[in-house]
Amino acid sequence: MLNGHFYYNNKVRARERMEKFEVTILGCGSATPTRRHNPSAQIVNIHDKLTLIDCGEGTQLQMRHMKQKFMALRNVFISHLHGDHCFGLPGLISTFGLLGRTRDFHVYAHAPLEGMLDAQLKMSCHALPFNVVFHAVDPTQYAMIYDDRTMEVWSLPLSHSMECNGFLFKEKPGQRHINREMTDCYEIPKCYLGKIRAGEDWTMPDGRVIPNSRLTTPAYPPRSYAYCSDTSYLPSLVEMIKGVDLLYHETTYDNSKEIKAKLHGHSTAGQAASIAKQAEVGQLLIGHYSATYYDTSLLLNQAREVFANTIAADEGMVVEVRKKEEGGKG
């Protein structure tokens, strides 16, 4: 269990004007617990809005160790109902109550979890001072399941030993950036800058029209992140995640265990990298390692043979989601 954070792409972070879009790895092991890895959980930070993906047992403890902000979590997306992806949820919600949370907490998961979670919380917690709002996700549909000003989240049907889906996080297109020198030059009032950011031209008092392109620079192109755990090799996934900037794809086994992987609904390193290559993603992030791999370099090397721009998840890692064109070499 690593307690520190480290940025994989720290150069990009230095550009302060770029809004945050990063993934923090809380756990990237598989079902059997090990001394090396925690069960699945990640925090996605898009423009400082924090979302949890999966919540294996011990997620809240790991958040404490990594000094993550509990209360800033707005919602959680659960990929499936195996314990290593959801057994940490009642404890986390219970702790929200102890810490006095009042804001709603939204849970996006398969329908059977709703009654279970409700019963668990009734059994173990006194009245919570906030609402747990459950949103049932249909694991068979590729569909938009969340939408706000900043992002969309889409469900990605996967192929596992139980119903399972991944999630595709799409950043919304941002507004254009104001060129202060130009807006000052044309004496555009501050109250109008919002419209300029949104793309409007400026009409001078003498009737001359200043085109928006002289007043602004283009918005950063929106970025995307796909989380795909757990799944066997699934070529139908390629179209759904085509061109994403960062792909987390499970890599439970090395290439020698292809039959075992298929049997248990998991993927090998080569299969994960093959999906990344076919989908022409920017970067591949592997994880969900079987307990048999203390050292994951074998998995990383096998994946890189197929898709060079691959990195291996580790607890405490923070991965910046970069536009594919900037750094993608896959």
Place this chain on the structure above:
Amino acid sequence: MLNGHFYYNNKVRARERMEKFEVTILGCGSATPTRRHNPSAQIVNIHDKLTLIDCGEGTQLQMRHMKQKFMALRNVFISHLHGDHCFGLPGLISTFGLLGRTRDFHVYAHAPLEGMLDAQLKMSCHALPFNVVFHAVDPTQYAMIYDDRTMEVWSLPLSHSMECNGFLFKEKPGQRHINREMTDCYEIPKCYLGKIRAGEDWTMPDGRVIPNSRLTTPAYPPRSYAYCSDTSYLPSLVEMIKGVDLLYHETTYDNSKEIKAKLHGHSTAGQAASIAKQAEVGQLLIGHYSATYYDTSLLLNQAREVFANTIAADEGMVVEVRKKEEGGKG
């Protein structure tokens, strides 16, 4: 989270003939998770039979970190249904299944946990290759709830914000120890040594009777351990745990927070020590610290002012249960 083990009473452990009776602390924090302590869980080892007491979230991860034997656990005793005492149970049982356990696993807990656990395991696990046998404990009764050749376990009604009980582990009286020189001298056949251990005399071929006291030394006196978490100050507990060799008593708060302790069904350091003193126990082990205490020396010092032979639980600690007469100074 400490990964190592350390013996508090290591001199005693050196006496190899004494059967093991020791308590390993997996977690001794309270409900709100901290970087310092894990939620409640302990392993009681009596004669190499391993029993779990409470199973807060992350217990199985902590067992891995501390290299504890998963499969050797025979049963678990759950004191109450707050999450920091039971949310680790479905994950632990699920892992038993992944590791191929075939031996029954026995759960002693309050009745509402049975249906919940059953539903959770059905939701998240494929068919388990072993039985989970549930034994409902009545939290209002001081009663024997477990009995085998080695030990008895008694439930201890406590006073908390929900129904809660502690557990009293009583070692069964052992057999007398053979004096090899004497049994060899009288040429007693090996097949008869079991009866000698059980206390029988030996009749020589010429009719002389050799009294058992010449052939054996007395058995070690049986030891006892009481686990009392969570509870407010409860004088009625004193008679139930009178003279136990080791008492774990919750110490959620320091003495300045007596009103808060009572309000939440917890105890202060002074109250825990007062119970230990009144019950004339051998040694007091404090734990279940509120998240506000990173350093627990304040709690330890306050307890020692009332009951000198007090030690403070910590993750990774192994405490030998010693006969009160050997080392008790309380």
